[in-house]
Amino acid sequence: MDLTGISTWLNARPAGHSLPQGLYTTAEAFDFDLAAIFGTSWLLAGFEAEVRAAGDYLSFMVGRWPVLVVRGRDGTLRAFHNSCRHRGSILCAPGTGTGARLTCPYHRWTYGLDGRLLAAGRMPDDFDKGAHALKPVHLESVAGAIFVCLAETPPDITVLRRDLTPLLAPHRLHRAKVAFKSTLVEYANWKLVMENGRECYHCATGHPELSRTFPVTASEYFDLEADAARAFDQRMLTLGLPGGPAGEDWWQAVRFALNPGTVAMTTSGDFSVKKLMVEAGGGDIGSLRWAIEPNNFCHSTSEYTFCFNAMPVSATETHVVATWLVHEDAVEGVDYDPEELIHLWTQTNLQDKAFAENNQLGINSPGYTPGPYSPEAESLTLRFVDWYCARAADYVARAAA
Ligand code: FES
Ligand SMILES: [Fe+2]
Structure with a gap:
């Protein structure tokens, strides 16, 4: 693979900005991403x-x-x-x-x-x-x-194993079953799908259903300084539910509180599953968000774990694979209505599909130049793009050596 073009694009990116056009649009960059990112992570x-x-x-x-x-x-x-x-x-x-x-x-x-x-x-x-x-x-x-x-x-996975295990263990993924799995075709580069999934700048207006329970205006997904967040962390610790934050440059995990008055990440804010995976605190335990670069985020609540994977297909096509896990003994139609269970994230994913596809269309324009991320509202997107650029530059350097 000739990496000259990739190198030029990586070097052309102004700090704190989105990527040069070619990294979102070309087959060359797509092949590079498969080798340098998906082949090594x-x-x-x-x-x-x-x-x-x-x-x-x-x-x-x-x-x-x-x-x-x-x-x-x-x-x-x-x-x-x-x-x-x-x-x-x-x-x-x-x-x-x-x-x-x-x-x-x-x-x-x-x-x-x-x-x-x-x-x-x-x-x-x-x-x-x-x-x-x-x-x-x-x-x-x-x-x-x-x-x-x-x-x-x-890469070394020992820190992830050590630090993610105690956060995830109470969610009993070993005692789970797949309640639903879906694939959504999105006509956008996988990095645009991920950039969108790493920020909530667009959530307040773009995701009315998610906004009911999700603290969409927080500058990050949690605010360790706020009294409410401290009280939540304290309550989780008394329940035996560690909340992090934990992570390295390629993954993060933190438990955060849902909006006041809501107990579940659903359209209504009430539980959609009767048999809980985590019974502590009556199930009022917020959500453990865990996110792995390059292509994933998950939310583990008391009633479900939702997993989002952006699978690259071509320069401008990505398949979003969504998985909902519930308690293995929860019976469909008795303990949960699958439509109700999946409604929130299905709506959110469809709204995000439109955002990512519109983003791709505009990036294809000869008028596109990299634009600045909001350091406050898009910090996790910036973190993703910086991680991508560092991994990509590292791959180019090793290939040259
Ligand atoms: S038996 Fe597998 S390719 Fe022939
Ligand atoms: Fe979104």
């Missing part, structure tokens, strides 16, 4: 609740790269490149499923759940099955959340 792939039993698998695309997460007979989760060692067909279509083995649909080469090649018909006697196992992808599970990394040598 820990990515939140899904949840243990999606692959509970031996043989359960989760298949998904990271850009053009198909990845497979499988629960083995020994209960261990493993990740593989979803590419047959015969002639490269994918083994499982994107989505979830179950099988005692992984059989390629093309010529029926068959792999164990641990990736070993078990059977390959009509191959010569001296064919070495041992040399044709599925290629592994790094996988780490943290408090029920599954992370994968496609790099040969992944």
Whole structure:
């Protein structure tokens, strides 16, 4: 990959400003992002609740790269490149499923759940099955959340494991089930989808439903100086619910209070699920927001965990995969109405889709030049873009060396 153009764009960005046009619009920048960002980062792939039993698998695309997460007979989760060692067909279509083995649909080469090649018909006697196992992808599970990394040598995840585990543990993701999962196609660069998802400058007018419960005018998503925030933190500690903040440059987690008079992040502000994942405090525990660069944020409330993943498809197309987890014993139609459960974030995502697509259309204009972020209202967007630029520059420098 010729990185001269990328370098020029990175160097042309004025500090505190949005990115130069080419980084949002070109196939060159998209290929670069896949290699430099998605190919080197820990990515939140899904949840243990999606692959509970031996043989359960989760298949998904990271850009053009198909990845497979499988629960083995020994209960261990493993990740593989979803590419047959015969002639490269994918083994499982994107989505979830179950099988005692992984059989390629093309010529029926068959792999164990641990990736070993078990059977390959009509191959010569001296064919070495041992040399044709599925290629592994790094996988780490943290408090029920599954992370994968496609790099040969992944970044250090020990601080995330150490600091996120106590925050997430009370939310019992191991005892969760997927109540709903959806994919929204957005015609915008993945970075625009994320920039939008990292600020609430647009929320007060753009998200009437979210604004009811979400403190949309806070300069960040929490204000550690405010008396109300301190009282909330104190109440959470007495309930045994640590709230952070925790994080490194590539992730953040903090528990924050919802707007006064509301107890759940729903359209009404009341609970939408009867069986709570966290019963402490009667479920009035605000939301634990945890966000992982490059492409994710989650909200863990007492009744659900909502996960937002922006999956890059092309320079100007992104698929937003939304997942709602609830208590594993909550019965649809009895303990929750799925429409009510998903309404708030579905509306919010549709509103954000319009913002991101309009943003892309305007950035395509010859009149576009990078504009300044509000240091107060867009601090987390600036943090995301600065992180992106630092990672990108680092990749360019290492490629040059
Ligand atoms: S490509 Fe998988 S068996 Fe031929
Ligand atoms: Fe938004």
